[in-house]
Amino acid sequence: MDGVSDDVAVGGLDTPVGRISVAVTRDGLAAVGWGRRPASGRLPVVDDAERLALVLGQLTEYFAGRRQDFDVPIDWRYVPGSASAVVLRTLHETVGYGSSVTYGQLADRSGTGIPARAIGGIMGANPIPIVVPCHRVLASDGLGGYSGGSGGNGLEVKRWLLTLEGVLPPTFDWSPAGLTA
Structure with missing residues (x-):
């Protein structure tokens, strides 16, 4: 990291298999979970629709059968x-x-x-x-x-x-x- 404190944007999507929630850091997708909100660890949560748009859009396309590959950046630090x-x-x-x-x-x-x-x-x-x-x-x-x-x-x-x-x-x-x- 570059010394900037990290934060996470959290959003959700209703899907055919239930409500999916995502957490996206500045570096990429960090969590996907079922329910209202994925674990975001100790990171502060921010309102950032732009950060969420790519991930939620690609998940929407996947569940509609229009996407086979995700090309969103992934933040592997939380694995x-x-x-x-x-x-x-x-x-x-x-x-x-x-x-x-x-x-x-x-x-x-x-x-x-x-x-x-x-x-x-x-x-x-x-x-x-x-x-x-x-x-x-x-x-x-x-x-x-x-x-x-x-x-x-x-x-x-x-x-x-x-x-x-x-x-x-x-x-x-x-x-x-x-x-x-």
Whole structure:
């Protein structure tokens, strides 16, 4: 950093998988979460619609099926642990829209020496889901878990995102308008 104290702009968006909130520092997207407000740490919150516009616009396009790649700057400083940051950067850079990877494949690909069983914990702690697509990381025998969403519907959110991206075929009750009750 250049000695300027950092702050965060916080905004939200209603999506087919629930309310998404984002936190954007001067350096880029720092957090995505479900609900009213993502954790912004100890940073002061500022009102900065211009800073939020790119991120919220690209998320809107993604959920409408009009965007496959995010090109927003990411502030990696708030990813806990340097090995976790390497794994998440590897995921972000190598697992594109419409594809998936297993926990073991991501462990190998990252070159960190982190075992596959620990990758799930890193995905669960990902502060930037959707943009850093932890929903694309699967267990070798099925979907695995997903901590995104609210009210315990994480696995349904993961399934919905993977269906939107064409990784999974739509089921009779899948709707592009959102999760069905």
